[in-house]
Amino acid sequence: MAVGMLLAGGVGQRMGASIPKQFLEVGGKPIICYPLEIMESHPQISAIEVVCVDSFIEEMWSIVHRYNFTKVKWVTAGGATCQESTWNGLRNLEGELNENEIILIHMTSYPLANAQIMSDCIRSAIENGNGCTARPILYSVYFTEDRKTTTEQIDRDRLMLCTVPYAFRFGECLQLYNRAFAEGKGVNGNVFTNTLYCDYGKKIYFTGDSNTNMKVTTPEDIDLMETFLEVIERKNKK
Numbered sequence: 001m002a003v004g005m006l007l008a009g010g011v012g013q014r015m016g017a018s019i020p021k022q023f024l025e026v027g028g029k030p031i032i033c034y035p036l037e038i039m040e041s042h043p044q045i046s047a048i049e050v051v052c053v054d055s056f057i058e059e060m061w062s063i064v065h066r067y068n069f070t071k072v073k074w075v076t077a078g079g080a081t082c083q084e085s086t087w088n089g090l091r092n093l094e095g096e097l098n099e100n101e102i103i104l105i106h107m108t109s110y111p112l113a114n115a116q117i118m119s120d121c122i123r124s125a126i127e128n129g130n131g132c133t134a135r136p137i138l139y140s141v142y143f144t145e146d147r148k149t150t151t152e153q154i155d156r157d158r159l160m161l162c163t164v165p166y167a168f169r170f171g172e173c174l175q176l177y178n179r180a181f182a183e184g185k186g187v188n189g190n191v192f193t194n195t196l197y198c199d200y201g202k203k204i205y206f207t208g209d210s211n212t213n214m215k216v217t218t219p220e221d222i223d224l225m226e227t228f229l230e231v232i233e234r235k236n237k238k
Contacts, residue, residue: 002102002122002167003093004039004048004071008032008060009078009085020053022108023063026222027229032060033067034111040071042115044122045104049074051089082107083177083187083196090174099171102126105193106165112228113213118165120207125167128205132166132194135209160206163213166194176200 008022022032032050039045048069052060054077064072076092078085086105097103102125104118117133124131137159142150176196180186186199194204212228214221 001046002044002104002125003097003170004042004045004104004106004118005086005089005093006032006035006039006048006050006106006108007078007082007085007089008050008052008108009082020056021216023056023059024222026225029067030063031111031216031225032063032108035106035108035113036067036069036072038113038115038118039104039106040069042118044119045071047071047073049076049089049093051076051078051085053078081187083180083191083193086193087177087181087187090170090177093170094174097170099169101170102167103170103173104165104167109215109217110164110213111216111225112232113163113165114210117208117210117213121165121167124205124207125169129172130166130168130194130197130202130205131207132162132204133164133209133213134160134162134206135211137161161209162194162204162206163209163215164192168193168197176202 023030036048039048048071050060050072052075057075057077060075074092076089079088102122104121106113121131121133137156139156141154141156141159143152143154145151173193180196186196197204212232214224214228216222216225
């Protein structure tokens with residue numbers, strides 16, 4: 001079994017909305033409901049923690065009750081960065097989980113991750129200590145010095161694109177975050193739990209992804225998400 005941590009601490013500046021993007025409605029319900037529904041129904045997830053924008057904690061509990069998310073046991077205040085929010089979430093669970101339990105960390109910015117993706121992460125974490133959703137790079141990739149011309153082509157067969165969710169053993173993950181914040185390593189800039197692990201020399205194990213596991217960042221992404229939802233609905237009806 002695993003405990004799910006859903007990071008919902010972003011304010012969604014690039015979305016240009018008056019509220020954080022995870023609370024915008026798509027398909028008649030807040031975006032945050034989509035990953036919560038998958039986690040709620042997942043047989044390997046026993047409980048869920050939502051790490052939320054502090055000023056929206058009351059709204060988050062309202063959503064939990066309105067949509068009957070019975071597995072949501074904790075709503076924790078997020079931090080100024082993704083890493084701070086993750087660390088807050090881990091520290092809140094200290095004493096609730098034993099060190100060998102699996103923590104599945106997901107983000108509301110990837111609302112369409114399916115149950116199989118989560119299962120693969122959990123399985124890998126049980127077998128290998130961690131599991132990170134990833135997919136091959138299908139495009140040509142280059143180094144550049146000025147974003148106008150190439151300096152070197154990169155062999156895409158040696159690259160993987162990592163998304164979320166990812167899963168880890170709780171004790172090791174909390175210990176590593178405590179160390180990272182004490183040392184100021186792996187917690188600044190565009191970094192995440194998997195990159196922190198790499199900063200400390202730990203191998204990450206890749207697990208399967210899906211093209212529908214898209215990131216929602218801009219208003220255009222909302223349109224794309226709605227299209228994906230229509231495709232998924234048609235597929236489920238077959």
